[in-house]
Amino acid sequence: KISREDFLNAFQNDIKPAFGMAEEQFERYVANGIINWGEPVRSILEDGDLLISQGKAGESGGLVTALLAGPPNSGKTALAARIAMSSDFPFLKFCSPEDMIGFMDTAKCQMIKKVFDDAYRSQLSVIVVDNVERLLDYGPIGPRYSNLVLQALLVLLKKEPPKGRRLLVLATTSRKDVLGELEMLSAFQTVLQVSNISTSEQLLSVLEYLDAFSSKDLDFISRKTDKKRMWIGIKKLLGLIDMAKQTEEAYRIPKFLSKLEEEGGLEMS
Ligand code: ATP
Ligand code: MG
Secondary structure (H helix, E strand, O other), X not given: OOXXXXXHHHHHHOOOOOOOOOHHHHHHHHOXXXXXXXXXXXXXXXXXXXXXXXXXXXXXXOEEEEEEEOXXXXXXXXXXXXXXXXXXXXXXXXXXXXXXXXXXXXXXXXXXXXXHHHHHOOOEEEXXXXXXHHHOOOEOOOOEOOHHHHHHHHHHOOOOOXXXXXXXEEEEEOOHHHHHHOOOHHHOOEEEEOOOEOOHHHHHHHHHHHOOOOHHHHHHHHHHHOOOOOOEOHHHHHHHHHHHHHOOHHHHHHHHHHHHHHHOOOOOO
């Protein structure tokens, strides 16, 4: 028989919000957590906190918009998701080109508009608009993009939510240059720059945090990379570390360093 406890339990655990996303689902965009590997990460998270406060109580209106721009694999999506989750706003929604594969432009616009309309119904909402250039179907050959989706986003990024409602929009892109050409940058109130890992110290912070190598190996990597320049996104680096872990012990470090040289612009010699 069904008791009152079962009922309450179902309410708490089984019934998901009708609109908005359960936090666990958002969690998958931060699959590997956020490693605080240096100043650039600290500074983005701090800016994120400011956006949240502004979103909650800013005086200049109910809409706060920010673009997280950075190279591919630098961790833009994860950072946007983390900031969104730390807001504790009751309505969280992800608007991702992954969910719109094969959609016609009109269907995309409708889906994007629906996300915003749903958000307007909650007092405090966060929307992550992931990978804007993909959403716009941007392609470098031509170049081509969807003007319909562009116009829809430009309108929605400027539209104040209804009275008493507040909305924070976090968008991401790897092509700030393209958004600039499309005159979309000015639609955002703030642009936050997401950075790649660029120094030996930052690299070592990640390796130490993950406890992926012995301290002897870490010393060796530290010596080999000291004062060298590199440029590698956290997502790429996590992949290289994973690969190194699968490699036979004797080749692990040379393999890791040569991959880092190849993929991460590490200047050996
Ligand atoms: P793409 O250019 O393909 O869109 P991206 O820049 O959006 O890539 P993410 O998809 O966010 O990159 O991948 C970053 C991965 O690194 C995630 O799995 C995340 O959990 C992990 N990660 C660890 N530390 C950090 C960090 N400091 N910042 C961002 N992501 C981090
Ligand atoms: Mg991404």
